[in-house]
Amino acid sequence: MALGRTLAVALVGLTGHVVEVEAHLAASLPAFTLVGLPDASLSEARDRVRAAVTSTGLAWPNRRITVNLSPATLPKTGSSFDLAVAVATLAGAELLDGARAAGVVHIGELGLDGRLRPVRGVLPAVAAAVAAGHPRVVVPHGNAAEAALVPGALVAGAASLGEVAARYGADLDVPVPEPVPLDRAQPAAAQHVLDxxxxxxxxxxxxxxxxxxxxxxxxxxxxxxxxxxxxxxxxxxxxxxxxxxxxxxxxxxxxxxxxxxxxxxxxxxxxxxxxxxxxxxxxxxxxxxxxxxxxxxxxxxxxxxxxxxxxxxxxxxxxxxxxxxxxxxxxxxxxxxxxxxxxxxxxxxxxxxxxxxxxxxxxxxxxxxxxxxxxxxxxxxxxxxxxxxxxxxxxxxxxxxxxxxEPTAVVARRVAAARSSAAERLAGTPWRTSAEAPGGWLRERLGADAALLGELDRALDRGTLSLRGADRVIRVAWTLADLDGRAAPTRADLGRALLLRTRGHGA
Missing domain, CATH: 3.40.50.300 (P-loop containing nucleotide triphosphate hydrolases)
Known part of the structure; x- marks a missing residue:
C-alpha cells in the first residue's frame, strides 16, 4: 500500500478552497476510482491522466488506485484538477519524490499527449492558495503570467506533465513541447478611451x-x-x-x-x-x-x-x-x-x-x-x-x-475632484460613492433645515416618488454638491436632482 498527496484549488464563484488530493494505491485488481464530489468533466480526468502518464514515458501503476479530493463535501468542477491527480498518483507509485510535491499547489488540464493546457480562474485560485499559506504553485505556461500577478506567489510554469515530474526527481527524458496558448471565451475588452x-x-x-x-x-x-x-x-x-x-x-x-x-x-x-x-x-x-x-x-x-x-x-x-x-x-x-x-x-x-x-x-x-x-x-x-x-x-x-x-479629460478631472470629496465624507464607512450610501445616512447630514426636504415630501404626496426614489434623489443632490464644491446640498441641488430623476414630470 502506498499513499501520495498534493494540493489543488476548487473555485465556487470567486471563492477558492484549497483541496488535498490523496492517491491510495493498493495491491489488488487494477482500477482507477475518483471520489470527493467530482463533476462529469472531473470524472473524465481518470482517462486523461492515464493517457498523459503513459505518453510521458512513465509506467502506469497496475494497482487499485483511489483518488480522494478532500474536503469530500465540497463540489469540484472542471479539468483544473488533472495535474494534481497525476502528481498524487505518481507520488503514491514512488515514481517521483512525494515529500517535495506534497505542499505544492498544482493547477492545470492535461492533454492525452502529456501537455499542460491552461484553465480559467487561475488568478482567484492562486490568490486563495497564497491566503491559505501555500505560496508554491505549479501552473501551465499559458497561465504563468496571470498567476504571477498574485503578491507572494512562487509560481512555476510548466509545458508538460513530464516537466513537472522531472522537477520532483522522476527518471525520464523530458522533451520540450510547444506550450498550449490560453483559449479565451471572447477577445478581451478594449481599454482605449473614447472622447x-x-x-x-x-x-x-x-x-x-x-x-x-x-x-x-x-x-x-x-x-x-x-x-x-x-x-x-x-x-x-x-x-x-x-x-x-x-x-x-x-x-x-x-x-x-x-x-x-x-x-x-x-x-x-x-x-x-x-x-x-x-x-x-x-x-x-x-x-x-x-x-x-x-x-x-x-x-x-x-x-x-x-x-x-x-x-x-x-x-x-x-x-x-x-x-x-x-x-x-x-x-x-x-x-x-x-x-x-x-x-x-x-x-x-x-x-x-x-x-x-x-x-x-x-x-x-x-x-x-x-x-x-x-x-x-x-x-x-x-x-x-x-x-x-x-x-x-x-x-x-x-x-x-x-x-x-468639452473633451473627456476636462470632465474626468471634475469627476475625480467630486469623487475625492465624496471619499472624504464616506471615510470609515463601507461605501465609496454617493450612490452606494444609504439615504437615511445622507439625510441625517443635511442638517436641521426641514425646508430642504419640502419639495421631496410634496412629490411623495403626489405619488411621483416612492420612498426609495426620494432616497435616490438625496444621493444625486449630494453628488451635485460635490461637483460644485459645496460641503452639503442646497435646496436648489435637491430640486435639480428631482428634475434629473423625473425628466421634469411632476416636479
Missing part, C-alpha cells in the same frame, strides 16, 4: 453623464434614433477614475473566471464596459451554465458600466434579474451543485426610443405607433426597475453644425 468631444450638442445629456460618473448613479436615456445615446454610453467609462488596487484584483478575477482576461497587460486598471445584445438570455447577462454557474455580463461589468441599448427590446426576464445586483451589488446564483456569488456593482445605462417606431418627438406628429403599442413598449421597463434608476434624460435631435462640448 466625449465627439458628441455634438446634447448639453443636458452630457451634464447627466457627468453627474452619473461623479456619484456612480444609474442612467436612463430616452430619445429618437441618431441622437447620440450609444455614443454617450460608450464614453462613460472614460469619465471614471482608474480602479483602486483591491478593485483591480477583484475585476481581474471575474474576467479570469469568465475567460476574457489578457494577462500580458497586468491587472485590469480601467473600468470595464459591457454592452450585451438585446437578444441575450438571462444566463448570459447575470451568469449561469450547467454545473457551477459562470459570471455573465453583469459581473464582467463590475466596477464599470453595463449598457443595455434598446432596453425595452430585452426580454422581461433579463430586465427583472437585474434588480438584485442593482440593490445589493452582487449576484447570488443557486444551482444543484452549490451557490456561486459574483460581485456585480456596476453602473447601469439604459437607452430607449420614445416609442417602437422612434419618431415620437415633440407632439409625435410623425409617429405611426398606436397608444397600446407605446404602453407595451415602455411597459417592459417595469416600475421596480426604473425606481432604481437615479437619472433620466430626454435627448432631442441635435443640429449637425452644433458646437462640440
Amino acid at each position: 466625449l468631444a465627439d458628441v455634438v450638442g446634447q448639453e443636458e445629456a452630457r451634464e447627466c453623464l457627468e453627474v452619473a460618473a461623479a456619484g456612480g448613479h444609474h442612467v436612463l436615456m430616452v430619445g429618437p434614433p441618431g441622437t447620440g445615446k450609444t455614443m454617450l454610453a460608450a464614453r462613460l467609462p472614460g469619465l471614471l477614475p482608474d480602479l483602486a488596487e483591491v478593485d483591480a484584483v477583484e475585476v481581474t478575477a471575474v474576467h479570469s473566471v469568465a475567460g476574457t482576461f489578457e494577462p500580458g497587460g497586468g491587472l485590469l486598471r480601467r473600468p470595464p464596459f459591457e454592452d450585451p445584445h438585446h437578444t441575450a438570455t438571462p444566463a448570459s447577462v447575470v451568469g449561469g451554465g450547467s454545473g457551477m454557474p459562470r459570471p455573465g455580463a453583469a459581473s464582467r461589468a463590475h466596477r464599470g458600466v453595463l449598457f443595455l441599448d434598446e432596453a425595452p427590446e430585452f426580454s422581461t426576464a433579463v430586465l427583472q434579474t437585474l434588480r438584485q445586483p442593482l440593490e445589493h451589488g452582487e449576484l447570488v446564483l443557486h444551482r444543484a451543485l452549490g451557490t456561486a456569488r459574483y460581485p456585480a456593482r456596476f453602473q447601469l445605462v439604459l437607452a430607449a426610443n420614445p416609442c417602437p417606431c422612434g419618431r415620437a418627438v415633440g407632439k409625435g406628429l410623425d409617429c405611426t405607433c398606436r397608444s397600446e403599442q407605446r404602453r407595451r413598449y415602455f411597459g417592459k421597463l417595469s416600475g421596480p426597475l426604473l425606481d432604481r434608476v437615479d437619472l433620466q434624460v430626454e435627448l432631442r435631435p441635435a443640429r449637425s453644425g452644433g458646437a462640440a462640448g
